[in-house]
Amino acid sequence: MSLVKLIEYLRNRLKxxxxxxxxxxxxxxxxxxLFVDKEHAHTAVEHWWGFWSLFGFVGCAALIIxxxxxxxxxxxxxxxxxxx
Amino acid sequence: MNSFWLHPALILILGALVxxxxxxxxxxxxxxxxxxxxxxxxxxxxxxSFGHVSFxxxxxxxxxxxxxxxxFGYIMSLMCIxxxxxxxxxxxxxxxxxxxxxxxxxxxxxxxxxxLTLFLFWELMAFSSxxxxxxxxxxxxxxxxxxxxxxxxxxxxxxLAGMVWHCNTVGSWEFSLTDVQHATPATYLIMIGxxxxxxxxxxxxxxxxxxxxxxxxxxxxxxxxxxxxxxxxLCRGFAGMEILVPLGVIxxxxxxxxxxxxxxxxxxxxxxxxxxxxxxxxxxGLGTQMAVNGACAHAFxxxxxxxxxxxxCGAVLHMTGxxxxxxxxxxxxxxxxxxVFTLIGGLSISAFPLFxxxxxxxxxxxxxxxxxxxxxxxxxxxxxxxxxxxxxxKVPYFIWFGKNQPKREVWERAAEPPWNMNAxxxxxxxxxxxxxxxxxxxxxxLPYPEVAAEYHPYTAYHVSETLQILLFTAVGFFLLLKKLxxxxxxxxxxxxxxxxxxxxxxxxxxxxxxxxxxxxGELYRxxxxxxxxxxxxxxxxxxxxxxxxxxxxxxxxxRRLGQRLRGVQRGQVQENLVFAFGVAAALIVAFxxxxxx
Numbered sequence: 001m002s003l004v005k006l007i008e009y010l011r012n013r014l015k016x017x018x019x020x021x022x023x024x025x026x027x028x029x030x031x032x033x034l035f036v037d038k039e040h041a042h043t044a045v046e047h048w049w050g051f052w053s054l055f056g057f058v059g060c061a062a063l064i065i066x067x068x069x070x071x072x073x074x075x076x077x078x079x080x081x082x083x084x
Numbered sequence: 085m086n087s088f089w090l091h092p093a094l095i096l097i098l099g100a101l102v103x104x105x106x107x108x109x110x111x112x113x114x115x116x117x118x119x120x121x122x123x124x125x126x127x128x129x130x131x132x133s134f135g136h137v138s139f140x141x142x143x144x145x146x147x148x149x150x151x152x153x154x155x156f157g158y159i160m161s162l163m164c165i166x167x168x169x170x171x172x173x174x175x176x177x178x179x180x181x182x183x184x185x186x187x188x189x190x191x192x193x194x195x196x197x198x199x200l201t202l203f204l205f206w207e208l209m210a211f212s213s214x215x216x217x218x219x220x221x222x223x224x225x226x227x228x229x230x231x232x233x234x235x236x237x238x239x240x241x242x243x244l245a246g247m248v249w250h251c252n253t254v255g256s257w258e259f260s261l262t263d264v265q266h267a268t269p270a271t272y273l274i275m276i277g278x279x280x281x282x283x284x285x286x287x288x289x290x291x292x293x294x295x296x297x298x299x300x301x302x303x304x305x306x307x308x309x310x311x312x313x314x315x316x317x318l319c320r321g322f323a324g325m326e327i328l329v330p331l332g333v334i335x336x337x338x339x340x341x342x343x344x345x346x347x348x349x350x351x352x353x354x355x356x357x358x359x360x361x362x363x364x365x366x367x368x369g370l371g372t373q374m375a376v377n378g379a380c381a382h383a384f385x386x387x388x389x390x391x392x393x394x395x396x397c398g399a400v401l402h403m404t405g406x407x408x409x410x411x412x413x414x415x416x417x418x419x420x421x422x423x424v425f426t427l428i429g430g431l432s433i434s435a436f437p438l439f440x441x442x443x444x445x446x447x448x449x450x451x452x453x454x455x456x457x458x459x460x461x462x463x464x465x466x467x468x469x470x471x472x473x474x475x476x477x478k479v480p481y482f483i484w485f486g487k488n489q490p491k492r493e494v495w496e497r498a499a500e501p502p503w504n505m506n507a508x509x510x511x512x513x514x515x516x517x518x519x520x521x522x523x524x525x526x527x528x529x530l531p532y533p534e535v536a537a538e539y540h541p542y543t544a545y546h547v548s549e550t551l552q553i554l555l556f557t558a559v560g561f562f563l564l565l566k567k568l569x570x571x572x573x574x575x576x577x578x579x580x581x582x583x584x585x586x587x588x589x590x591x592x593x594x595x596x597x598x599x600x601x602x603x604x605g606e607l608y609r610x611x612x613x614x615x616x617x618x619x620x621x622x623x624x625x626x627x628x629x630x631x632x633x634x635x636x637x638x639x640x641x642x643r644r645l646g647q648r649l650r651g652v653q654r655g656q657v658q659e660n661l662v663f664a665f666g667v668a669a670a671l672i673v674a675f676x677x678x679x680x681x
Contacts, residue, residue, distance in 0.1 A: 003420040025555055032548045040545055042453040042461065056553035059469040060560030064567055067344035076345055076573040082583060 029053055089134040089147055091195070092125045092161060093188035093205070097673055100184035104177045112172055115180060119168050122191070123161040129154065133197060142257055145197025151531045152380070156194045156316045158529065159384045160187065163308045163391055170395055170508035171301030179219045183305045185212035185669065190309040194316055198257040199247040199274075202317070206243065206281075208672065209310060210236035216302030217294055228297035231579065235280065235290040243277025246270045264325040264371070275322060281314035282365055283358050284331050285338050289579035291358060292342075296351035296407075300398035303350060307394045308387045311357055315364045315383045319531075324371025332366025333463045335359065340470030344568070345575040349397045349479055350407050353390070356475050359467055360386050360433065366464065367448040370455055373532040374539065378447030380530050385440035385519055389432035392512040393475060396426030399501040399509070400483060404494045409478075409570035413488030418498035423484040425509035430480060432516040434472035434554060440519035442550065443526065443541045450539070469557045476554070477561045482570060 010017055029050045038047050045051055099118035106114055131154075135146030149157075164187045171179065189212060192205030210233065217229040249270035251257050262271050280287040291311070295303050322328060339359030346352040360382070367379030399422045400415065401407045416423055428439070435441035445468065452460035482488070490498075500506065519526050527536035561568065 003424070004417055007416050007420060025559065028548070028551055028555065032552060036544045036548045038545060040543070043458060046549075050552070052549045052552035053556045055465065056469055056556035057560050059466045059553075060473055060557040061564060063340060063466070063470050063473065064344060064560070064564050067341045068567055070341060071345040071573075071575060075575050076571065077576055079572060079574050081574060081576070 025053075090125060091135060091146055091192070092122045092129075092157065093192040093195070094673070095122050095125060096164075096184045096188040096191070097669060100181045100188070101669065101673070103181055103184075115168050115172055116165070118184070119161065119164040119187075122187075123158075123165055126154075126157045126161045126191075129157070135195075139200070142200065143198070144201050144257070146192070146201055147195050148197035149195065151529075151533075152316070152319060153194050155380050155384060155529045155531065156312070157191060159387050160190055160194065160309065160312070163387050164305075166388075166391060166508050166512055167301065167305045167308070169511070170304055170398075170505050172504040173502050174299075174301060176219060178215060179299060179302060182212050182215035182219070183302070186216070186305060186309060190313045193313050197259060199251065199259050200257050202259050203240070203244060203247060204672065206277075206313075207240050208668070209313065210240065211668075213302075213306055213310065216306060217298045219302060220297060220299045222297070225297050228293050231582065232290050232294040234582070235287075239277050239280030239287070242273050242280070246273025246275075246277060250274060259321065261323060262321050262325075264322060267325070275318075275325070278314050278317045278322070279328075279331065279365070282311050282318065282361055283314075284335055284362075284365060285358070286578045288335070288338075288358050289577045292346075292351045292354035292577070293579050295354040295357070295394075296348050300402040304391055304394045304398055307353070307357055307390045311361045312383045312387055315361060315368070315379060318365065318368045319376055319379055323368055323376050325369055328365050328369025329457065329460060330369075332362045332364070332369055333460055333467075335362030335365060336464055336467035337470070338362075340467050340474070342575055342577065343470065343474040343478075345573075347409050347570045347572055347574075348407050349409060349412075349483060350394065350401065352474060352479060353393050353397060356433065356471060357386075357390060359471060360390070362467065363445055363448050363464060366460060367451065370448075370451050370457070370460075372451055372455065373535045374454065375448060375451035377530045377532050377536050377539075378444065378451055381444035381447055381526055381536075382441075384526060384529070385432065385444040385516070388512055388515050388519070389429045389440055392429035392509060392516060393426060393433065393479070395505065395509045395512065396422055396429060397479070397483075399505050400498075402505070403501055404490070404498045406490070406494055408572070409482040409486075410488065410572045411494060412483045412490050413486040414484070414490070415498055416484040418495070419484070419500055421500055421506060422509070423480060425506075425513050426483075427476075427480050428513040428516055430472075430476035432520065434476040435468055435550060436472075436476075436520075436554060437542070437547050437550060438517065438520045440516045440526075442520055443523050444519075446541050446546060446550075447536075447539060465553065469553060472554045472557050473561055477558060478568060481561075 032052075033049050041047060048054075095118060099114070103111070103114065129147075129149045131149050131151075133145055133148050137144045137146065164184075167183065167187075168180075171183075174180070186209055189205045189207075189209030193202050193209065196202040196205060214229045214233050217225050217232060219225075247257070247270075250262075250268075253268065253270060262274070264271075267275075276287070283291040295306055298306055318325075318328065336359050339355040339357070339362065343352050343355040343359070346355060364379040364382050364386075367375040367382065369375075397407060400412065400419065403419065404412065404415075406412055432439040432441045435445045449461050449464050452458075452464060489495075523541065524537075527533065527539070530536045
């Protein structure tokens, strides 16, 4: 099946794929700084360079860390917790 | 009305009553034909008020057709087609019948013009969908079904109490926008009934409990109808209710936090329903035309992409028998197309440009910013970070890739699902992309089309903002991958209170109450039973010799009747429910037919 072959092809070149992704991310931030009209932004912080990139990254890390802390504070229990 | 007005829900109910008696060959086409007819009927509805019936001096309205009810009616009946296509190969008739009654309940509630009719269909939804949980047949499903029923009956009672109170003050059963500025206790009771179905914390725990336990295609139906009917009811009755804004934002984040901890892929998706419905609830609370448009648009898009996601994970469950991340991994070799479809669902829910969520979710966020509620905008943005983190990344990664190697038998069972499941997923995927690419299709259906026409999601700023948020979330995901590896645990949620509370009640019933009962029983035995037995023995002698011969024939027939009756009353709640349910269904059909003449 061709779809499996495509995924296999990409997996065999994982390093290149990852490098391309980093390049794409960098281009995205650069394009945002150079070309995007920020006239309609609602707040001042949105005018910072790469604000939404930072928001995405920090938000993601914060969500993971806070949720895991919350889970390990007693919310996560063995799977047979409710069994009698 | 003098002419017959065919209610779309009636087609489904009649179909459900006929289905079990059809021969095998006809069943499959019939399973597709009925939902298609319902969809066609919804398309041909004209605006207005139909199906009036006088009941005990009240005017009941079965068919209120306007822009708001039409957008929901459209997507519900469309989803019914997809759901039936997906479960076409399921041999168990009970599931199809239950699903049709369930959809009929939802569609009936949407077109209901008064509280009584709304309540009738509202309860039909709860009592029919529970069979989609029980049909799974596991020991856990039985408990989950009862908990589901318990919670929904409680919510229904709150709704009923509020309705009666409201009708008493206002003097009419009409279901319309309540006076949200001067909310009365009755309004709050009705709202509690609605937000329980919308799964607003702390009234939400039924949702992951039930949707994680239902059958693989039962969940596809359930994820679409209950919560979105509640969103419709909130749009209709509570647009502009301030308290819904913070509740919606809390919901959006609450679901995301629990999704981090979740090990079962369908429960994870269930927590993301809570999160996504949070956007809609917040939109209803904002109450501006743009926000209500956003809530409706998001409900529309949500039904499709969430259905698609549940189809993808349901296919994995159906083929491998597993839904836990810790038991799955590396399935890309075996189920590549299921992966692609699920990924499309994931990109849609995450609001990637060109996918459906992008054109609907942003409307609510923009409405928040426009109302100068900055915290609403930013917190909803944070929730969309979490959405992509889980549904766009965690689900596909840990099922189809990841380092985990599933057990041998799981691996051997894994394969692409039957054609009809693939077809349903492909159709849903196409719709998700179509909505994302061609905005007028959805925007023209919204309650305020002129406001929607002025909204343009594809501005350079919005696209750049979204791409940055989502792609840098992906960076965070891969950098913190080790922390995200699923653990074989369950997370305690608000259902703890009634699960443990129920257990405490049982213990109480067993120990002190049982002791009192035994004591009273003993008194009864000494004081009453022993003398009674003596008399009985004497009477028995008399009976044996004299009356027996005459009565024997009569006794035999009584025993036969008794055996028949015992089936009905041997305490099997499910059997009683089916029985009661059948009677209720017959009544509804009679009602609908009478109502529409």
